[in-house]
Amino acid sequence: MSGHGGSSPPNWESPQGGTPGWDPSGQGGQPGPGYGYGPPGVPPRTVSNGTITAALVCNSIAIVLCLNIAAVAGVITALHAQRRITTDPRSAWKLTIWSWSLFALSVVIGIAVVVFFLTIGADS
Template sequence: MSGYGGQPPPGWQDPYGGQGHGAYGQDPYGRPPPGHGYGPPGVPHASVGNGGAIAALVCNILAVVMCCNVLAIAGIVTSAIALGKAPGDPRSLRTLTIWSWAILAGAMILEIALIILAVAAGWTTDSGSPDYTSTGV
């Protein structure tokens, strides 16, 4: 009923009973019936929180700093853009925050896969130490 994202205050009643006015419930001038689409005055907009975007920004920054994960830089950029859009565009805020988390998850999965590949390929062995198993000593 309300175009403001909230419910009408308790006890509020539509003065037109939810019905149109005029013949057959229509306005002879083509205007919509009063009270439809806008809600009662004084109903506030639903608040939009940006905590998810802030958390995504912090986690992406930590991924770059602690794990040397340069792919998370894209997550930092999308989180920062999401925080810039927070007051005026809640749909973009949500979409960019989801993308930021998805980029972080993809970057972490790729990093774990590279670590597993490095261990499996033997890139982590110390080549400077002598190998005593082949000499029989």
């Protein structure tokens, strides 16, 4: 295991016993249970209660400031996410993403309304 040429030094034995790189059983070198990288796929992301609460608070502030229907939908999705955090974490994660997306949409709509009224006020 010198890292050069792929061969081991002379008189070197593997810590597991036998010659390195040789499988005397002829099984093909398949690892036993508990070895390897695990099943394919990525584990589902979990969402914290703080993320849901922050989405709920931000959407509530957007309702107060903009009276925006997208923020109302964001509050509703955040409330549903809070109810599902223990029973269905994957659904709670998706609902939290939706809640933040609706908050972003309400901010964009609020900015567009402000710009619209500023341009109307500047024209008159």
